[in-house]
Amino acid sequence: MKGCSSQRSIFVSSSLGISQHCRNRHLCCSTSWTTEVTSSTQRFLTTLARQRRAYAALDQKFAGLPPIQYAEISKMTRSEATPAVPSSKTVLPIYEAPQTGFISHLPGTWIPYAELMRLDKPAGTYYLFFPCLFSTLLAASYTASGLLPVLTTTLCFFSGALIMRGAGCTINDLWDRNLDPHVARTRLRPIARGAVTPFKALIFTGFQLLAGLGVLLQFPASCLYYGIPSLLLVATYPLAKRVTHYPQFVLGLTFSWGAFMGFPALGVDPLADSAVLKTMAALYASCVSWTVSYDMIYAHMDIKDDAKVGIKSIALRHEKETKAVLSGLAVVQVGLLAAAGTAAGVGPVFFIGSCGSAAATLGFMIWKVRLNEISNCWWWFTNGAWLTGGGIAGGMLAEYVLNSPQKIEATESDG
Template identity: 70%
Template sequence: MSSFSLLRLSGGCRSHVLRKSSEGRSIFQKRSHAWIVRKSPLSPVCKYKNISQLGSQQRFFHNSHIKAATTTLKDAGIKTDDRSQKGALSSPPAPYTTPKTGLLSILPSSWVPYAELIRLDKPTGTYYLFFPCLFSTLLAAPMAVPMASPLSVVGTSLLFFSGALIMRGAGCTINDLWDRNLDPHVARTRLRPIARGAVTPFNALVFTGAQLLTGLGILVQFPTQCLFYGIPSLLLVASYPLAKRVTYYPQFVLGLTFSWGAMMGFPALGVDLLQNNAALAAATCLYTSNIAWTVLYDMIYAHMDIKDDAKAGIKSIALRHDAQTKQILSGLAVTQIGLLAAAGVAAGAGPVFFVGGCGGAALTLAVMIKRVNLKSVKDCWWWFVNGCLLTGGVISAGLGGDYLLRYYQLEDKKKIREEVV
């Protein structure tokens, strides 16, 4: 009868439980959620998922018994909700509900799981994948011969955004396929489409193939040499989820993947990296700068799941260096800004880029690192989302301002030459 010793019952309640226990026992077990119970259809005690439900059955339990039971459960190491007057166990996780607002609410119901699979309602990842493409396009534009026009820069950037949207979705689908047995154990990911069974692994695999073909269709819109730069990135897209199982630094693999666009803008505008040493140096520095940025923001992101990751056996830099996170973030920020400035020097950028782009990025990163509360899931998410727009925005503005200034200075020189002739 040791399984019922946790419930300090007396009188008729104890007698009733003892009678029922001879037919079949139920044992409270501590799971990832304390409300989970191993049920026995013969025991009225375990027909209910928490103590508050038991309290509603007055013919078996009195409130004083429930309060005593809750105290004993705490002594046994099972979490309870102290705020509950009935001594209820922690509430079960909220069930999945169909989106009632936003973009997903207007889609056909059969499309919603696939839209959730590619995180269509959470575009921050798309922005993070797009920014390196935009950076390289703006950095490469003045180096093109002749200098790329604003219209060609805008057209190239729009193609990159389309590719980022598609490839980010494909990466999310591949990630969820890899993590289909891990996601159900993490609070933030347990309701993802594959984890909850709304999309089967086979359908997700077919969907991935369709996304990759669409991405290839976008890639062929660029100059042919972009194919040789773009296709190898697929290996990195597929390998990132595996990295979480073998190393505490999967963010570095993610950085290699998400930063790939930092090289793509050069061939997209006709700048041959293998024939132009200045462009190659600029692209290399920009790529490594974005790797540092990716590790930085994803380390903040990883802190949202740090407890669940530890339980599920998922590795991350946040787990490895929890106590030194802010120091590491500061080092990554210095590395990012230093390499970004080096890219500008190699590309011949002017003061608009160094003051606006590098200076602005340094300021936004410093504020984020100082103010982010790594113990708050909500705060980490806010800075992950808004840090993307702030830092990515000021770098883009610095690069864009420098490019436009150089472009119109060149146009003015052309007009002067024409007037002289």
């Protein structure tokens, strides 16, 4: 009823205004006067009808929602009402709290921070963890380490990957807080939708980095020298998207850093053993190639929005020859993985299991992935972690289990 009386008041005021305007002008021609009044009235009625249709659509859309949720949705819609390329057909998304999965059971105030860490999307944690696992298993085979040190080291690496991946995602969202609202896939991230302020996100980042340092301190002291430099890459990766079409290489340098950590974590000094240094370097470069591959597929999900807002990526640069680039990266990855195994002195189990499975899964992925379908790119991104990463780790684990007892016996007999 309020809306109706308000509309009547607007109409009366507008009509009085038109009449007063006409009297002041002392119109001499009745035909001209009638035409002007009719035109003004029609414009007013057209505008009023358009507003009424808009309000009716909103009432229908939000019917049945409690007042608080209505206010939150209205606020979010207004804050996101300016897309990168304005369009009358733009459909603004509505945030819905998770109904399934681990974070759906968390208190409501914790959910935005869990989303900042991407706890609901664990694939990134696996990708960060696998280089750590690869280097640990190669180091275990090289040193014939016992099972318990390998297990505890692996557990610490997974904890560190979970925490540091969350810190990296939070830093990324802080850098991208003005870009994310303009990309369909990222516009409902916690900072972009206003659920977490930049200041609170910065404080949260500090706590995550302290927790990561706590995990790092569980390793031998020498690991500090190898681990801390990676923080520079974590902080600068988001900037790479603004200055180069190849930010995936910067991400590769960041996510592959764990390849340097396994040997010192098991007590081996890489600087005192050239074979270890060569193994680490080849493994690191292999993991960088892998990171560029899977993130190139990931970048295809945002390729249209990235082009609109000016985010650079290798997918944009090589959109038409992506599969050729992926094929080249796969060859480099498998070749460097074989070089790492050769430097470490491993046996045929590694080359068949790790290198063979990597070549097979990468080739199958490149053949089957449909780069123009977002859901298909997402499937290969999330499952590729276990298909390729799991295959490589499985070959390394088999090498360790089958050959370590022989190395231990040889060491004892020499002693």
